[in-house]
Amino acid sequence: MSKPRTLFEKVWDAHVICEPSDQPPLIYIDLHLVHEVTSPQAFDGLRAAGRKVRRPERTIATVDHNNPTTPLELTVLEPISAKQMETLRKNCREFGIQLFDMGSDDRGIVHVIGPELGFTQPGKTIVCGDSHTSTHGAFGALAFGIGTSEVEHVLATQCLPQQKPRTMQINVKGKLPAGVSAKDLALGIIGKIGTDGGTGHVLEFTGEAIRALSMEGRMTLCNMSIEAGARAGMVAPDDTTIAYLRGRSHAPQGAAWDKALAYWNTLHTDPGAQYDRVVEIDAGSFAPYVTWGTNPGMVVPVTGEVPDPSISASEADRRAAERALQYMGLSPRMPIQTITIDRVFIGSCTNSRLEDLRAAAKVVKGYRVNSHVQAMVVPGSQKIKQEAENEGLDRIFTEAGFEWRESGCSMCLAMNPDVLQPGERCASTSNRNFEGRQGRDGRTHLVSPAMAAAAAVTGHFTDVRQWEFK
């Protein structure tokens, strides 16, 4: 009988092409996602070396980072953004790569459209020049972010030399309490293991609470694996995964579907398989979270208060906390629910899917956005935008005073015109609260979609578990 293996090991083993004595194992890459920001130099490298794209059909591209999200702005691009987007178009034409361009109904954030179009499937190896590639691990794929040199490497060879990462099981027992979402689970886990807790590891999320998550929730969780420093996050495929993929335009069809299904059913960690590390977590202990500092590990429950740096575990932690509080304009021991906000951003590859928009709309319905708050919803893809409009979610948002936008990365990293002004404080459903992330001297608090919606209405952080739904 063969040795019991983890989910990660099964996917890894199936993709090892060879293990040269003088090089790390060569891993085959099934799917390469490309966007406009991290690819131009890679295509230049190919041209300089006279190389081709080895498997154009395993490569798909989209524009998502630079594009504005209002119809008016779409026609008046900043020249340097326009050039970057045009460069991707030229490269895709030259190298024969399928591009989901601005006019396409299938365009959107690369980590949203990959799954939505059925390209993302269990057991695949997936890379992209983008750290949030970890999102696709929600399907039981091995998906990780790479730099531009590695983008070039994959374009040229469809392989990457990779040292085998270690494995870490995050077992979440029990059920998440009402009002606590996948985003809260992600933030709570990062708060517990730290922003470097997963470094060098592939995480596998297991347990009752993970099984109960929708695909959207699993994507949110795996998306944030990188914020714990992990190489990737994975969830074993199950009926939820299969129901999501069935009938998607690029998912296998007919006999190929049955064959794929038989393979996907083997993609789970065998009883007795060993992880390098195991973290046990009780889902019942989770609450809606709000970040107070300048990395995603600086997080407390909404009912908590801003920590006092003077009681930090170490001198280095104390200085980091003091610096974060100064940047964030907060005082020690301030109750989180007294922090008032100026902006709300509901969007990003973390939380811009239909389920996220429904959760936010449910809170907003029948209320008005606080008069001191500017709030916007940026759907993750044009398809999600259309589906949300079909359900009338756009009207719930716009009647409440939210702006309803076109899809894109938008204010998650503010490479487009959606930017915080200096000093502005934002409740954001995105993934990073780093200094300047959403605009220089802007202040980002990471929250779930429902928590962002509640803050938009009240003007300050509010415990969504106490919300009076209308």
Next chain:
Amino acid sequence: MQPFRQHTGIVVPLDRPNVDTDQIIPKQFLKRIERTGFGQFLFNDWRFTPDGKPNPEFVLNAPRYKSASILVAAKNFGCGSSREHAPWALADYGFRAIIAPSFADIFSNNCGKNGLLTVVLTEAEVNELLKRAQQTEGYKLTIDLERKQVTDDQGFRASFGIDEFRRRCLLDGLDDIGLTLRHEAEIAAYEQAQAG
């Protein structure tokens, strides 16, 4: 790629944990389509005030560290975004090596592809180097990648571990795409088996 064998240079101490790649190179500078010219934007929001003047409080602006080529930092350096623009900016500015107790995985990989050496030392060793770089004007370190050693002329000596493949690529300035393409036959055989 520029090979890295041995390097001696001025050390600048950046005593902050979790320095993310958004700080190393803010997003407004990611729109360029070239690999070069990013050094001027390195640590932009820390190095320059909003009106574009050098911020005298940021360590890189201190005259004594002007020609630094070795950066010593606290744990988890390079976390966050996978942008290779971060090592491009560090290398273009003039850095050849970064020493820290730990690095984020993607950042460290990206550095290796650009002739920029990431050296992991213990927290105690890094704290000692931070102290020496703060106390001694013109403080220099020598990093020897062949011997995997960091030394100064005050008796500091530390050994470091590094992935052997990355070490060889750095020592010889190797094009690792070329190395992978030596396995063309194995790649083709894998693809054929997959299709069948």
